[in-house]
Amino acid sequence: MERRRTMPDAEPPPPALRQALKELEERLGRSLTDASDGHARWELYRAALGSAAARPALLAAVTAEPDGALASGVVGEVLERLPRAERDTWVRVLPPAVRGFSERRARELAALEDLRTGALAPDRVPELVDGWSDWLQLRVAGEVRDATALRAVAASGRTKRIRRTATEALG
Template sequence: MQIVSLAFEHLAEALRTDPIDESDEHARWAIYRAAVADEALLGLIYEALKDERESSLASAVVVLVLERTERSRHAEWIDILGDEHRGFSDRRSAELGILEDLMSERIPMVMVRDSLGEWSDWLQLKIAESVRISDVLEFVSREGRTKRIRRIASESLRTV
């Protein structure tokens, strides 16, 4: 019985990795994680994930890919996952959309004020690290959920 798909084998070959224990999901994760950094390998990743037997591993890889692909392609990646494993990827896709819209100033400050408490720690941290809008950073530096988020927002505010 073949443990991994032919697409995964091609992925490992494309990365020129040493042979791995294909039954070890941590070893497969390392291959996927390295491959995601190379946009030319996304097609192979997509095909390999269709046959990935560890749904939690597939979900983690999809989330990595979402962070590196256009929002318009998120649904096709999320569709690889079974219905019971789409929740986290759906949420991350939505969060990435909020981050993109915020960075492009398509989200009004009133929405930030009204929604920050509902946004995940991950999204708040990404906002603190990535957004360069002083009103947003000032608000997050006061109202961010954790000390770390507030500190990073304050530090980012100084560079705006």
Template sequence: MSLAFDRLVETLRADPVDASDEHARWAIYRMAVTDDALLDLLHGALKGEEESPLVSAVVVLVLERTDRSRHAEWIGILSDEHKAFADRRSAELGILEGLMSESIPIVIVRDSLDEWSDWLQLKVVESVRTSDVLDFFSRQGRTKRIRRIASDSLRTV
């Protein structure tokens, strides 16, 4: 493993970690994601990580917790085969942010809903508190679960 990973383990004061075990590394990375002060060290550790699916999973977690202005640097450490998913998640997070700030009009939601992942639709109905958006999702959400959550949320708005 890399020196950055060893420093991450030390900084987290984690029990000794079998660095050859990807599940143990995943646990360390997940702890690091929750601490903004460790993100630079985490970034360095991920650059030395050999398991590209593991790097991808951690990067997606980081994208959900960091400012969009930093997304490109995180996506940049991914292998080509994993960049498309991370790019899409970054774009989806931008849509979610726009809906939460009410800077995206409902007409955009209506016109682009079919392109949205179930993940984004679920995040929208769990996070957005705008009655027209929730009403639309209560009728047009892709899954029963999304429609139900939107309906339930609509009652509390």
């Protein structure tokens, strides 16, 4: 078995991150081998994603995380697991340079939820679908049951896969 080598980050974690990591370790019952290793922190963060009890400590860790790409990856993963009202809090803790993806994903999750609940009228989908990411178009095609929305995605979806999925959902 090959041992994975890790490269420690250039800087030791700041005190706020060390404290948040310690809290995560306690809540999850697992130890972090090297807090200066971004890969090791990612593994701890991924373990925390599935635990609602660990989310406050995870938010504290993301807030203190010096690696913007790592923090963005965690927020991108957690958004779908959060109530809508909490998403902006998580997105705002990201550095502005890496916030764009998570901002868009939060907006798209809201649009998907609005389509599911009827808060977004399906007849608006034709005017909106071109501005949606492939991710959202595919999710709408696979999860929304409204025929008007599905016809719009079947006609205007960006990829063959998206259009086919929407067409198949129409029956």
